[in-house]
Amino acid sequence: MKLLIKKVNEDAVTPFYAHKGDAGLDLFSVEEVLIEPMERKLVSTGIKIQLPPNTEAQVRPRSGLALKYGITLLNTPGTVDEGYRGEIKVLMINLGQEPFLVEKSMKIAQMVVKPVERVYVQEVEELSDTERGEGGFGSTGSR
Template sequence: MGNYTLKVKKINDDAILPNYAHEGDAGLDLYSVEELILHSGECKLVKTGIKIELPKNTEAQVRPRSGLALKHTITLLNTPGTIDEGYRGEVGVIMINHGKGDFKVEKGMKIAQLVVKPVWKVNVEEVIELTDSDRGEGGFGSTGLR
């Protein structure tokens, strides 16, 4: 793998640049620039105050943070959310509160992870038949529960 650069533009003075918490982490932490309350069962788009320019032939996936999920039952809708290479708008995070009580999102709080991945472009070809496989058409629990 080569060395790739994620270009980030702050559009809010309170924005924090995405960063890796530990050596070897797959995801960059994303931070809120807003303070708001997520009521039980509610979802909101939370702003990060940044715009990004991805390296060529990549996408960014916005993923939940396991600590928020375990400790507060907070996760993300549309997960993983996909940011396409050509998108230049503000990065937003769709958070949802599955807990029984309110959850306070604070300014500067780590709210999600951003994972940059390569994208393979494929040619689309219509065919009459597909090749057989061991699995065939089995899906949606076809391998059993154990």
């Protein structure tokens, strides 16, 4: 599969896999952004993408930023649909207790390209029974 990238900012970094076997391509900021505690900011990557047919891109947090600084992403994983051609932006939030400075060219997220299965939707009068039934949040125990 081939992911097509168009840089829309001269400072954009082409996403890449940091290590052999990595699932996610690193995404980089093209701007400097200060995120105060409990504040959210939309951070530009300076790239647009064209996904392979029947795929989506999932934008996910970086574990190191989450552990060290309390920086994560809202709406995660964020879905980029196959037909989207706008700039990829990352919705970051600071859950830490100190302001966090996103620097230019900093790794801010990872992007995983996944296949998408299309389903046929059929309305029915009844659904099959299962052992779980309608048990929802917390129905499988407290731990």
